[in-house]
Amino acid sequence: MKIFAAIFLLISCNVFAGTIKGHVKAQPRPEAMEDVESGKYENRKYKFLERVDYDEMKDFVVYVDQPISNINQPPPKPMQVVIQKDGTFKPHVLPVMVGTTVEWPNNDDIFHNVFSISEAKPFDLGFYKSHEVKRVTFDKPGRVDIFCSIHTRMNCIVLVLENPFFAATDKDGNYQIPDLPAGAYRLKAWHERLPSQTMDVTVPVNGEISQDFVLTVTGLPKY
Amino acid sequence: MSNKPYLNFQAKVLIPVFTLSILFLGIILWLVSRHLTAQLEEDAKQLLTTSEAVFRDSYEIRTRNLLLRYQNVVNEPRFKAVAQLAEPKTMTMLLSELLIEMGPDTEVLLYTPAGNIFSSAAKREQNLNLQEFKSRSSVSIEDALRRQIGADTIAVEQRLFNVISVPVVVSENPAGILTIGVRVGSQAAQEFKLLTRSEIAVVVKNAVAVSTLKDPKFYPQLITKFQQLSGSQTAEIVTPDGERFLCMAGRFSHSSSNIGYLILSSYEKALHEQKVMQERLTLLSLIGILLCSLLIWVLIRRITRPLRELRNSVEAVGRGDFSQRIEIHSNDEYGELATVFNQMMENLNASQAEIQHTLQRLKSTQDQLVQTEKLSAIGKFVAGVAHELNNPLTGVIGFSEMLQDTGINEHQQNYLNRIIDSAERCHRIVQSLLSFSRRRRPERTSVNINQLIESTVEIFKYELPVNNIEVTSDFGSDLPALLIDPHQIQLVFLNILNNARQAIELRQTRGVIHIITELIEGHVRISFCDNGPGIPTENLLQIFDPFFTTKSVGEGTGLGLSLSYGIIREHDGTIIAKNNNGKGVTFIIDLPVVSIKAEHEAVKTMPAAMVKMEQASANKILVIDDEENILELIKEALAVYGYNVETVCDGESAMRAVNNQSYDLIICDWKIPGIGGQSIYERLREMNPRALEKFFFITGDILGENAEKFLRVEKKICLFKPFSIEQFRTTVQEVLHSNSDPSDLTTT
Numbered sequence: 009m010k011i012f013a014a015i016f017l018l019i020s021c022n023v024f025a026g027t028i029k030g031h032v033k034a035q036p037r038p039e040a041m042e043d044v045e046s047g048k049y050e051n052r053k054y055k056f057l058e059r060v061d062y063d064e065m066k067d068f069v070v071y072v073d074q075p076i077s078n079i080n081q082p083p084p085k086p087m088q089v090v091i092q093k094d095g096t097f098k099p100h101v102l103p104v105m106v107g108t109t110v111e112w113p114n115n116d117d118i119f120h121n122v123f124s125i126s127e128a129k130p131f132d133l134g135f136y137k138s139h140e141v142k143r144v145t146f147d148k149p150g151r152v153d154i155f156c157s158i159h160t161r162m163n164c165i166v167l168v169l170e171n172p173f174f175a176a177t178d179k180d181g182n183y184q185i186p187d188l189p190a191g192a193y194r195l196k197a198w199h200e201r202l203p204s205q206t207m208d209v210t211v212p213v214n215g216e217i218s219q220d221f222v223l224t225v226t227g228l229p230k231y
Numbered sequence: 232m233s234n235k236p237y238l239n240f241q242a243k244v245l246i247p248v249f250t251l252s253i254l255f256l257g258i259i260l261w262l263v264s265r266h267l268t269a270q271l272e273e274d275a276k277q278l279l280t281t282s283e284a285v286f287r288d289s290y291e292i293r294t295r296n297l298l299l300r301y302q303n304v305v306n307e308p309r310f311k312a313v314a315q316l317a318e319p320k321t322m323t324m325l326l327s328e329l330l331i332e333m334g335p336d337t338e339v340l341l342y343t344p345a346g347n348i349f350s351s352a353a354k355r356e357q358n359l360n361l362q363e364f365k366s367r368s369s370v371s372i373e374d375a376l377r378r379q380i381g382a383d384t385i386a387v388e389q390r391l392f393n394v395i396s397v398p399v400v401v402s403e404n405p406a407g408i409l410t411i412g413v414r415v416g417s418q419a420a421q422e423f424k425l426l427t428r429s430e431i432a433v434v435v436k437n438a439v440a441v442s443t444l445k446d447p448k449f450y451p452q453l454i455t456k457f458q459q460l461s462g463s464q465t466a467e468i469v470t471p472d473g474e475r476f477l478c479m480a481g482r483f484s485h486s487s488s489n490i491g492y493l494i495l496s497s498y499e500k501a502l503h504e505q506k507v508m509q510e511r512l513t514l515l516s517l518i519g520i521l522l523c524s525l526l527i528w529v530l531i532r533r534i535t536r537p538l539r540e541l542r543n544s545v546e547a548v549g550r551g552d553f554s555q556r557i558e559i560h561s562n563d564e565y566g567e568l569a570t571v572f573n574q575m576m577e578n579l580n581a582s583q584a585e586i587q588h589t590l591q592r593l594k595s596t597q598d599q600l601v602q603t604e605k606l607s608a609i610g611k612f613v614a615g616v617a618h619e620l621n622n623p624l625t626g627v628i629g630f631s632e633m634l635q636d637t638g639i640n641e642h643q644q645n646y647l648n649r650i651i652d653s654a655e656r657c658h659r660i661v662q663s664l665l666s667f668s669r670r671r672r673p674e675r676t677s678v679n680i681n682q683l684i685e686s687t688v689e690i691f692k693y694e695l696p697v698n699n700i701e702v703t704s705d706f707g708s709d710l711p712a713l714l715i716d717p718h719q720i721q722l723v724f725l726n727i728l729n730n731a732r733q734a735i736e737l738r739q740t741r742g743v744i745h746i747i748t749e750l751i752e753g754h755v756r757i758s759f760c761d762n763g764p765g766i767p768t769e770n771l772l773q774i775f776d777p778f779f780t781t782k783s784v785g786e787g788t789g790l791g792l793s794l795s796y797g798i799i800r801e802h803d804g805t806i807i808a809k810n811n812n813g814k815g816v817t818f819i820i821d822l823p824v825v826s827i828k829a830e831h832e833a834v835k836t837m838p839a840a841m842v843k844m845e846q847a848s849a850n851k852i853l854v855i856d857d858e859e860n861i862l863e864l865i866k867e868a869l870a871v872y873g874y875n876v877e878t879v880c881d882g883e884s885a886m887r888a889v890n891n892q893s894y895d896l897i898i899c900d901w902k903i904p905g906i907g908g909q910s911i912y913e914r915l916r917e918m919n920p921r922a923l924e925k926f927f928f929i930t931g932d933i934l935g936e937n938a939e940k941f942l943r944v945e946k947k948i949c950l951f952k953p954f955s956i957e958q959f960r961t962t963v964q965e966v967l968h969s970n971s972d973p974s975d976l977t978t979t
Contacts, residue, residue, distance in 0.1 A: 095324060118323075157308070158324075159309075159324070160328065
C-alpha cells in the first residue's frame with residue numbers, strides 16, 4: 009500500500025511537476041581580471057590580499073527562495089551526517105530542510121569539538137572521540153556555522169531551508185531540482201563567499217528547464 | 232777647466248729638485264700609508280667591537296621578541312583545552328596546526344606535559360631528530376618547570392635554534408611546558424649582516440652551522456681561528472679567499488655548550504679605497520712634480536736665455552766680430568750684465584778703431600820713413616857725385632876765367648863764354664843736387680804765410696793769365712806767423728804751382744788754381760786745388776820719389792816734388808797729394824805752428840864786404856888739396872897777384888911744410904883722402920896753433936852739421952867749390968886782412 013502510495017506520488021509528481029537543471033560557476037569581476045593582467049596586484053600594497061581561485065570554488069547551493077504554501081510535508085531526508093575526518097568536516101556545506109537532524113560522528117582518533125554560535129542554532133557538543141555519536145536537530149531556517157574549538161580551520165555550514173526544493177552542486181557545478189510543481193519561482197544560487205543570485209523561473213507542468221548561474225562579486229561598496 | 236762633466240743650469244736645478252721631490256713624496260706617502268693603515272685597523276677593530284655588541288644585543292632582542300611572541304600561545308583557550316585533555320595525538324595535531332599558523336621560522340613545537348608522561352611535538356623539517364632536540368632543550372625546559380620562561384640557544388645536528396620554553400597553566404595548575412624552537416638560519420645571519428655590515432659564522436662543535444660566508448671552503452680556516460680566539464677578546468686578521476677580515480670570537484652565554492660565533496669585519500674595501508687613494512695621490516703628486524719640473528725647466532730656460540745670448544755674443548767677439556750687441560730684455564742683473572757687455576763692446580770697438588788708426592799712422596810713418604831713407608840714400612849718392620863734379624867744375628870755371636884775361640879774340644871769347652855758361656849751368660845742377668841732399672839746415676825766420684804765397688803767385692803774374700789760368704785764394708785771416716825758411720817754402724810753392732800750370736796748359740785751354748790757408752789744430756794748412764787732369768792713381772804714390780817724372784826729357788829733373796817733400800819734412804810738416812772727386816789734384820801742406828822764441832836762431836846774414844883787391848905783398852900761402860887741377864888753378868890765380876903759393880896734396884906733406892916754415896895763409900880742402908881736412912887742422916893746431924890764425928877751408932861738398940859746428944867753434948870759414956877766381960881772391964884777401972877773427976865771414 010505504502011509502495012503504491014509512493015508510486016502514485018511519484019507518478020503524480022511526474023505528472024504535475026517539472027525539473028530545473030543547470031550549472032553554477034563563479035567568476036571574478038571583469039575589472040579584477042584586467043587588474044590582474046595589468047599587474048596591479050603585484051604592488052606591495054596588495055601583498056596580503058587573498059588570491060581567490062574562482063574555478064576551484066564549489067559547494068554552491070541552488071534553492072527556491074519563497075514559501076510554498078500548498079506543500080506542507082516533513083523533510084524528505086530527516087537524518088543527515090557530517091563526519092569529522094582528518095581535521096575537517098565532511099561535507100563542508102550541507103543544505104537541509106527545517107526539522108532535519110544531523111549526526112556528528114568523529115572518525116579521527118584525536119579529540120574534536122563541535123559547536124556553533126549561530127542564531128539559528130547555537131550548540132556545543134563538547135570534546136569527544138570516535139566512539140561517541142552526537143546529534144543536533146536544526147529546527148529553524150537559517151545559516152548555521154559550525155566549528156571545532158581546537159582546530160581553528162575546521163568548520164562547516166548547515167544551510168537550513170524552508171522547503172525541500174534545493175540542490176547542492178556536484179564537483180562539476182551541476183545541479184538538478186526535480187519534482188517541482190509547475191509554476192513561477194524565485195530561484196536563488198548561494199555560495200558561502202559570494203553574493204547570492206536570484207532568478208525568476210517558470211517550471212512547466214511536465215518536463216525540465218535549464219537555469220545556469222554565474223556568481224560574481226558585484227555592487228561592492230565604493231571607497 | 233775642471234774635469235767635471237758638463238751640466239747645464241736646467242740639469243743642475245732640476246736633478247736635485249726632482250730627486251728631493253720624489254724622495255719627499257716617497258716619505259710622505261709612506262707615512263700617510265702607515266698612518267692610514269693603522270687608522271684603518273683601529274676603525275675595523277672598533278667596528279668589530281661594535282658589531283659584536285650589536286650582535287649580542289640583537290640576539291638578546293630577538294630572544295625577547297620570541298618570548299613576547301610565544302608566551303601568549305599557551306593562554307589560548309584551545310591550547311588550554313587540549314592541554315587539559317592531555318591527549319598526545321590531539322596535542323600533536325594542534326601543534327601541527329599552530330606550527331602552520333606561526334610562520335616559517337618556527338621549526339619545532341614541543342609540548343612536555345607535567346610529569347613527563349608523554350610529549351607531543353610538531354616539526355617543520357621531517358628529518359629533524361626530535362629526541363635530540365628535546366634533550367638539548369632540557370635546560371630551557373627545566374627553567375620553565377620552575378615557572379620561569381626559559382630561553383636558550385641550542386644546536387641540533389648542526390642546526391641552530393632559539394628555544395623558548397613557556398609553562399602551560401590550566402586552572403591554576405601547571406599542565407606542561409611548551410617549547411618552541413626557532414631556527415637561527417642564514418636569514419637571521421643575513422639580517423645581522425645587513426644591520427652591522429659584518430660577516431658572521433656560528434660554529435657548532437667545530438663545524439660552521441650558519442655563516443654569511445657562503446663558500447664552505449673557508450670554514451676550516453674559520454674554525455681554526457675560532458679555536459684560537461674563543462675565550463679571548465682580541466681581534467685578529469683572517470684572510471679567507473684573500474680578503475682581509477678582522478675577526479673576533481664569542482660564545483652564546485646561555486649555555487656552556489660549544490656553540491660560538493665568529494664576527495668578521497672586512498676592511499678589504501677600506502684597504503682597497505686606501506690603495507686607490509694612495510695611487511691617486513701618487514699619480515697626482517707625480518703629475519704635479521712633472522709639471523713643476525717642466526715649469527722650472529721653462530723658467531730656467533727663460534732665465535738663462537740672456538746667458539746663452541751672451542755666450543753666443545762672446546763667441547762671436549772671439550771670432551773677431553766686434554759689432555755684437557746684446558738686446559736688453561729685462562731690467563735685472565741680466566739687464567745690467569748686458570749693459571756692461573755692450574759698454575765693453577763699445578770700448579773695445581773704440582780701442583780697436585784707435586789701434587787701426589794708430590796702425591795706419593804707423594804705416595804712413597813707415598812709408599814716410601822709407602821715402603826719407605830713399606831720399607837720404609839718393610842724397611848721399613848725389614852728394615858724392617856732386618862733390619866729384621865740383622872739383623872739375625872749379626877747374627873748368629877757374630881756368631876759363633883765367634883764359635878770358637889772356638887776350639883772346641872775340642870769336643874765342645864767344646866760345647869761352649859758352650864754356651863758362653855751360654859750366655855755370657853744370658854748377659847750378661850740381662848745386663840743386665846738393666841742396667836736394669839737404670845737408671843744409673833751413674834758415675828759419677818768422678814769416679807771414681799768406682804774404683809768402685802772394686809773393687810766389689806774383690812770380691807767375693805774367694805766365695798764368697797767358698795760359699788762361701786763374702788763381703783764386705781763400706786765406707785764413709788769423710793765421711799765426713810761421714817759423715820757416717821762406718826761400719825753401721817758396722821753392723815748394725813754386726814747384727806745385729809750376730806743376731799745376733804745366734798740367735793744365737798741356738791738356739786744356741783754361742784752368743783755375745784755388746789756394747786755401749787755414750788753421751787746423753796747431754797746423755797751418757795750405758791747400759793748392761787745381762782743376763787740371765789730375766794724377767793717375769797708380770802714380771799718386773810715386774810723385775814724391777826722386778827722379779820720378781811724367782814730363783818729357785829736359786823739361787823736368789823729377790826732383791821738384793821730391794825736393795819739396797824733403798823741405799816740408801825738414802820743417803816737421805807733411806805734404807800729401809790727392810785727386811779731387813771731380814777733377815784735378817789738391818796738394819795739402821801742413822806746417823806746424825812753432826813758438827818763435829824757441830827756435831829763434833836766425834843766422835845773421837852779412838853783406839859780403841867787398842875788399843878791393845890789392846897787390847899781395849909776397850904773402851906765403853899753403854894750399855892743401857888732393858886735386859891737381861884745383862892746386863894748379865889756385866896757384867895760377869894767386870900767383871898773378873904776387874902771392875907765394877905752395878901746394879901739397881896730402882896731410883903728411885902739409886905737416887912737413889908747416890914744420891919747415893911759417894905761412895901767412897893756409898887753405899885746406901875739407902875732404903882729403905886718407906886723413907880729412909878737419910884732422911889736418913887739428914894736428915896742425917897741436918903742432919903750431921899760430922900757423923892756423925889765417926886759415927880757411929874749401930870744399931866741393933856740402934858741410935854736415937858737425938862740420939858747421941866745428942867751423943863755428945874754430946871761427947873758420949869754408950869756401951864752396953866751384954868758385955870763381957874773383958870769389959876766391961876776395962876770400963883770400965878778407966882772411967889775410969882780418970884781425971884773426973873771420974867769424975863774421977860766411978859764404979853762400
